[in-house]
Amino acid sequence: MLVDSHCHLDRVDLRPYAGEFHRLMDETSAAGIGHMLCVSIDLEQYPQMRKLVAPYPQVSVSVGVHPNERCRREPTPEVLVELAQDERTVAIGETGLDYSRGQGDRDRQHQRFRDHIAAARSCGKPLIVHTRDAREDTLRILMEEDARDAGGVLHCFTETWEMAKAALDLGFYISFSGIVTFKATDDLRAVAAKVPLDRLLIETDSPYLAPVPYRGKPNEPRFVAAVAQCIAGLRGMPVEELAACTRDNFFRLC
Secondary structure (H helix, E strand, C coil), X not given: CEEEEEECHHHCCCHHHCCXXXXXXXXXXXXXXXXXXXXXXXXXXXXXXXXXXXXXXXXXXXXXXCCCCCCCCCCCHHHHHHHCCCCCEEEEEEEEEECCCCCCCHHHHHHHHHHHHHHHHHHXXXXXXXXXXXXXXXXXXXXXXXXXXXXXXXXXXXXXXXXXXXXXXXXXXXXXXXXXXXXXXXXXXXXXXXXXXXXXXXXXXXXXXXXXXXXXXXXXXXHHHHXXXXXXHHHCCCHHHHHHXXXXXXXXXX
16 A cells, blocks of 8 residues: 655646546545645645545645745744644645745744644644755744654655754654656765665655656656655565555654
8 A cells, every 4th residue: 555645635636537536536435545634835825725625534634834834823833732732634835935936934834843843842743844945044943943742744855965964863754756767866866775764765756857758747646656666666666565665654743
């Protein structure tokens, strides 16, 4: 059984399924995807996301606001903790830092990140961390806010082994998306081959970043099999063993 540890089911393109979400879910199950984590990026859309996946016990959810999302009201630790009481909510996030769009809102991003870490520590649920062009500040804030107490995962990892090692030392897991299958990512594949097997996760981040051989198409959870195949090949192990290890890792974390 494969686990897609990070996807956005409320944003997946349903045109191949005649607009019917249940058909997407049926195809996903038929492809051997036994569980998915549907990740929140916007609290204003969270109720609709939660309602969409409610009939499917193979889907757990997170609650949080992406660093690039604009909100009418910033998510306080109290609001996040309250929403996290939902029995299907297994993580806080995604949260983190993203400097790829400029430097104008770094103070807001920092405070939002700190608030999510505080919520995760308070409710005892792991963090889902997004980091892009913000390596030093991401690690610094994780350490300053004692994120080790909550634990979590650096999702869709695209950074160096040095950053992976620092996150591992904080007790975090490292998750790889379809980017690891792209041609010009030899350095990233080297990291994927080196992360300890008991701290490794796989994901699609669908509907974004479809892996080879689906690159250029809208991504969806069943394509996590291509990520598993790639990493299993890098590590010289059967894909079934890689699937079992990443599945066990997910349920240990969440």
